[in-house]
Amino acid sequence: AETRTVASPPEDEAQRALLLTAARCHGVGTAADLADYFRIRPAEAHPRLEELVADGRLSRCTVEGWSVPAYRHPGVVIPKQVEGRALLSPFDPVVWFRPRAERLFGFRYRVEIYVPAGKREFGYYVLPFLLGDRLVARVDLKADRAGDRLLARGVFVESGEDREEVAGELSSELDRLASFLDLNEVVVGRRGNLAKTLRAVRA
């Protein structure tokens, strides 16, 4: 095998390249959104972003409801509609940067495995439920290997969502996840404002 030595790029150039990649992955985002993607300090990201704007590689824009300016990648396309249905990992890019998730979806999310048990709001290991272009619910899951069951210990719907529809879609997704995890059945607990509807849907 042949190896080539390539000089490390200057830091500012590397940061611009990383921020441009972040912008491509985000479509549109605030300086804080883009900086966090590769963990660049905001104080350094700001001048790098302005340099990219000056070069024409990014454009500045405003987003309705956002209090700070945004940066848009020129290649971004806006889909006519977004179809999707997924239980997200706590570390999924959709929710990774909590302020962005909250700003975009009105979805306040914390990974409560790090929160003392008594102070947990939703549960130990809670996955957001993405449906279409919204985060419509969250569910506290546990794979009970010994019992061969997927436990949905708490199920919570966001306000303003259609409970029946969300419960139906979530029910299907839980079956899919149980199958993926090679677990025999899904057991829905009693905690949460969607637990009752979900249990009824599955009955």
Next chain:
DNA sequence: ATAGATCATTGGAAGGAGAG
């Protein structure tokens, strides 16, 4: 105010010990 450091919390994976 803001940044940095430190500790807290569990599931699971990996590896060793010991039994058969």
Next chain:
DNA sequence: CTCTCCTTCCAATGATCTAT
């Protein structure tokens, strides 16, 4: 060799405290 049991280690972010 295979299996089980046990211990150790790792992953991640949030809460809290300290320092600037």
